[in-house]
Amino acid sequence: MSTLSISVWRGQESGRYQEFEVPRLASQTVLDVVTFIQRELDPTLAYRYACRVGMCGSCAMTVNGRARWTCRTHVDSVAQGERLEIAPLRNLPVVRDLVTDMTEFFDKWAGAHGRFRGSATRKDEFAQVPPGSPARQLADAGIECIGCGVCYSSCDVVAWNPAYLGPAALNRAWTLVNDARDTGNRARLAAVAGDAGCHACHTHMSCSERCPKQISPTASIAGLKRATALAALKGEL
Amino acid sequence: MYTRAQVLLWTAQRASAVVLAVCVIIHLVTIIYAIRNGITAAEILGRTRGSYAWCGFYAIFVAAVAVHAPIGLRSVLAETLNWRGAGLDLTVLATGLALALWGFRAVYAVFV
DSSP states (O other), rough: OOOEEEEEEEESSSSSEEEEEEOTTTTOBBBHHHHIIIIIIOTTTOOOSSSSSSSSOOEEEEEETTTESSOOOOOHHHHHSEEEEEOOTTSSSSSEETTOOOHHHEEEEEEEEOOOOOOOOOOOOOOOOOOOOOHHHHHHHHHHOOSSSSHHHHHHHHHTTOOOHHHHHHHHHHHHHTTTOOOHHHHHOOOOOOOOTTGGGGOOOHHHHTTTTTOOHHHHHHHHHHHHHHHHTTTTT | OOHHHHHHHHHHHHHHHHHHHHHHHHHHHHHHHTTTBBBHHHHHHHHTTHHHHHHHHHHHHHHHHHHHHHHHHHHHHHHOOOOOOOOHHHHHOOOOHHHHHHHHHHHHHHHH
């Protein structure tokens, strides 16, 4: 049986790569590899996963230098000469080994006013939003984000500007800006504007290239730039 | 700096970029056209002295540079040196004023 040579990050912010040899199997995913190491070679390895089918977003790691969902990444597609290097996501504090602390990531969602704020009560009729309306289409384009952190980990601006809200939080804000039922947009636009908000984005598009859901946070951020610039010119920020 | 001011700076940089794109094209086309038979200081001054059109064009060019460059420099310095706050804002403001001063001085020098 052939084997894979795997370098796995061990430790926290400071640490080192540890080498493992793992059996090479057909249709093997990177998550299968990490699970094999933890179950068969070193039970102290820390990593995070839940659904294994690309729904929960908890197994994202840096594989050969790129942030990916490990459950949906076949070894065939990323192994370079039967070698893999597996590390935690960039731009987030490392708890241990392959586990990052996502607190900052989700705090920024809250900072971008990523929570729906409606005005209707249970006595009101359901809001009717035509699926084909331009605003609904814009919201649909970004709504499938599951918060895996791949875009945040891939963003250079997050690395350079730690206060930057990041692609996922801004994408979430843009879906709410386009939600006809939401009433919190004035405060939301103020929260996502400026040096720590959408205006920090340099349009490198790493987030859009690497999003496993093929969402384009770059397009959402561009929408926020237009909306906030208009609000600033009107004196509404 | 207030959020609204940051957004207006961003807007000013994008707007000045549009002006610069046009100015650079006109400037390059003029250079390529002007050096067909070599170029001399006398030829340049012959074209610019007393010309309100060239004076106006280069005044707009200088104004766009003086707006565009410091705002970009502000982001570059913040991201590479992790330098933020009033010190940075005053430094890039001074840079913009210096660019405007030197630029308008040059435009004046080839006009009179």
